[in-house]
Amino acid sequence: MTDPDETAAHYKDSSKLAVRGGFHARFAGRSWFGWFDERLGLTPGSRVLDVGCGPGWFWAACQRLPEDLELNLLDQSAHMIEQAIGRLSHLRIGQAVVADAMHLPFPNASFDTVVAMHMLYHLPDPAVALREMHRVLVSGGRCIVSTNSPRNLPQISDLSRVAFGSAIDDVVQARFGTAIALDLMKAQFSDVSQQTYADVYEVDDPEPVIDMLLTMPPGDKADAAGRQRLQDAVADLFTVNDGLVRMQSVQDMIVGTRAA
Template sequence: MSVMNKVENVKEQYKDGSNLSIRTKLHDKYSTNKQGFFPWLFEKYEFPKGCRILELGCGNGAQWEKEIHKLPEDCTLVLSDFSEGMVKAVWEKYSSRTNMLAQKVDIQNIPFPDNCFDVVIANHMLYHVPDLSKALSEVNRVLKSGGKFYSATNGNGGMRPFLRDAFKKVNPKLNSFTENFTFNLQNGKEILSKHFDEVERYDYEDSLAITETQDLVDWLKSTITIAHYTENDLHGFYDYFEEIRQKEGSINIPKETGLFISTKK
């Protein structure tokens, strides 16, 4: 089992929204694609009038902050997460919305009837799931015929090779960022095609140009509970990245992320 999908690690990582907020801030602040990932996602989403939407692993519900009021008439949105802390956070954020529910849900055992939802969303979370095949079977079960499953994820390129190279230079005794995501842009279509009739991949072109080195170090610290290092292991990384920033003007990191849209016929 990967360090990223061990249940105890994931629970600790997402016990509240603090770690996720740090990582979201880095991308919001330094992404070179100024459209923004969330607006791009909402260009891809299709929400029919009166639809029922389930988001699994909703985290702090950030993607809905500027969009929830745009949902079609009579839609119902269920925001769910494995973490009680995240469910509490989204309830506090969106409880004034009459069309929103918040619930603790394990994607491997979704507590809703068959053919219940028109849309299911699971963004940047499938690589945390221990039994992915069971989880996707559950998603398929609760989707209506013709329903869409949206699953954003990262690729094996992008930040990971950049950070892997940094660890080799600064702290070579560590084996960090060498594991591939269990669900990624490279293998996602093959995995999803075992459960859905039609799967399409869309890539979001982006990179990071970081001008404040501490923000990148804070990003690394925020991943400790799902990584092969401790805070003490990060000694020397600020100086390493700061030297790059001073030489190049910014710390330039490629990103590799995108979205799969799967249809149940």
């Protein structure tokens, strides 16, 4: 999704996101949140902005947040912001705003760290958002983003293409896949580095696969024929794999620094 209105409608609440989150929570061998938390490297008193914070699940799961952290939240969905504020009442929240990631409503040099997790590929122009993140960072501040590797959950993308003719990962890779993300980050920041999370999901139940694909574009708008093709394709996949499908999850974390 790169159309702003379509993205806003899809993420007006967390219901579809919760279905996908449930799939990952059930089948992941280790926690993506825990892995990302270990590598944030936040310092006491840091002013942090989370762009596209969603319902705040990540920060609620963090175990390594330093003392006196000021967490600022931004999302295009008022419902997501409301959920995040309620979920994160134990943290020191600075500002929590409903706004566009491509037009950050903050003065220059407002934050020590800006984080954008798995959301820049939804924007019409991720480069504009990165320029805005650069603007609101202090000198020496860090921009930390994440995206899907092209090797992420290949069976999910293949099923979507068979059932619906395309996959959301086609958009992800074209807009902000790992290679493009690295290039865009290097255009704005110095000392750009990449770390890769990898896991293997052992999926032994076809229903969560179907449910997840029906919450993702283009499956979320599938007609009856498309849903039936999905049912058939998933059944075939599980039959060929004797009821246990191993899926590789690969995510990339990219970090850059605003030069002094």
